[in-house]
Amino acid sequence: MRVLVTGGLGFVGVHLVDQLLCMRQITLITVLDNCRHTAAPQALPKSQRVQFVQGNVLDSDLVTHLVTDCEAVVHLAAETFVDASIADDELFVETNVTGTAVLLRALRTLGKRRLLHVSTDEVFGEATNEPFTESTPYRPRNPYAATKAAADHLVHAYSVTHGVDAVICHCSNLYGRWQYPEKLIPVTVMRLLRGEPALIYGTGRQSRTWLHVVDAAAGLIAALASGTGGESYLIGGDRELTTLDVVGRIAEQLEVPAAEAVSFVDDRPGHDYRYTTNNDKARRELGWVPAIEFETGLKDTVDWMIEHPGWWKR
Ligand SMILES: NC(=O)c1ccc[n+]([C@@H]2O[C@H](COP(=O)([O-])OP(=O)(O)OC[C@H]3O[C@@H](n4cnc5c(N)ncnc54)[C@H](O)[C@@H]3O)[C@@H](O)[C@H]2O)c1
Missing domain, CATH: 3.90.25.10 (UDP-galactose 4-epimerase, domain 1)
Structure with missing residues (x-):
């Protein structure tokens, strides 16, 4: 299987690629990334099975070309810093919303490919007494969360309307090596x-709720491999x-x-x-458990x- 990872030079991306490389059935991992300030190119594993393409997820010709050459896509590319989204949300709308739409259009046209869309628990807004579950209503309260919510809705709509085989994962707050020092x-x-x-x-x-990025990457891979199309999973920590x-x-x-x-x-x-976050569904259906x-x-x-x-x- 060949996998395209958008935003694969970022914090989550480099850990995800590291773990994908351990899977023998994955023959090629193509990383598409436009090297924003959070990118860590030095952390990308060096392997003949990893290919880096510098480019923008907004470039529909490039995205269509790369999606043509893979069987699965993990979509991580995003603007991710809430404070920056409060100062100016333009790039957040472009990358997080339009960028996701560009990818979905390519997947719709080409068909027969799985999308793992990586989202955040921030789309649910502020938790009160009960932890978030997959059925918690969306109530984003900052521009970053609103753009991630918009992207999730597009993914869901393309899954229902156009039959795109998509799974959404909502990660909780992540931490670990290679995270850019703004978080x-x-x-x-x-x-x-x-x-x-x-x-x-x-x-x-x-x-x-904090989750180590190595656990998060394992949860994302479990969802890519065995998540049910059209479903979403909370990949959240216990702490x-x-x-x-x-x-x-x-x-x-x-x-x-x-x-x-x-x-x-x-x-x-x-x-x-x-x-x-309540991570029961991911534990039950994906067999994933945070270990760190x-x-x-x-x-x-x-x-x-x-x-x-x-x-x-x-
Ligand atoms: N880190 C967390 O705590 C956390 C929690 C929940 C969800 N997420 C989600 O996980 C994903 C990855 O987050 P991260 O922490 O690795 O972020 P990050 O900022 O470290 O990495 C994002 C990567 O995307 C790339 N990128 C940005 N715009 C792009 C574009 N237009 N075209 C191509 N590449 C582009 C950047 O260069 C960077 O390498 C995001 O979608 C984020 O919303 C992260």
Whole structure:
């Protein structure tokens, strides 16, 4: 099987390609990526079975050509930083919505190919008492989440109307090696290593369900291989922590006194207070279970950032 991975130089992409390479039935992995600032080309595994194409998911001729030469597509290419989407959402609409539409049109025309569309739990908005499930209504509250929700709706519509064989995965908050230092964990590690406090929005009591990226990649591959077409799966972790909990653990590992580790700043507009996921369906139907404890994964991520200053000192 030949697989096209859009956005395959990004944080999730490089881990996904690494795991796809372990599957002998996969003969070629083509990575399409336009090398935005989050891309980590140095992390892409070197193999004759991996081919990199620099290009834009908005380029319909290129996308059609690449989809022609594969049997499955994993769609990761996206603009992903909520703060940037609040400042200016133009690129988010183009890449996340129009980019997904370009891919879907190619899949519709060519047929007989599976799409794994990677989405986020942020499309469900703010969790209250109950964790998100696959049937939670969509209520995106920031522009990033709204563009991901729009893309999900297009995928669902193409599945129902045009018979595109598509599976959607909603990942919870991910962390691990090669994450660009604009997201909470790597930016906190970077700031504390520089002797600067972590900047905490509002009270810091917002909570998220955390999942290691290696577990996430395994869940995505399980959905690609055995997910039911037209269905969606929550690929979420089991560990819910507040921002203050996460920053406190990083400060402890780096031996930064608590009083020097944080600086509170005004909350960002539309900041969701809580995301929490129920991953029962993925466990039951995909046979997937997250395996990496948060403490183990966080220690590995922090140690890795200490050993790889080239990733964040730029
Ligand atoms: N990281 C998380 O916590 C998380 C959680 C839930 C869902 N997701 C989803 O997973 C996917 C991957 O996220 P990530 O964390 O790896 O993001 P990332 O920003 O690290 O990677 C995105 C990749 O897409 C590429 N890209 C962007 N625009 C492109 C375009 N127009 N054409 C081709 N390539 C383009 C970038 O160069 C980059 O390599 C996204 O769809 C995101 O919404 C991520």
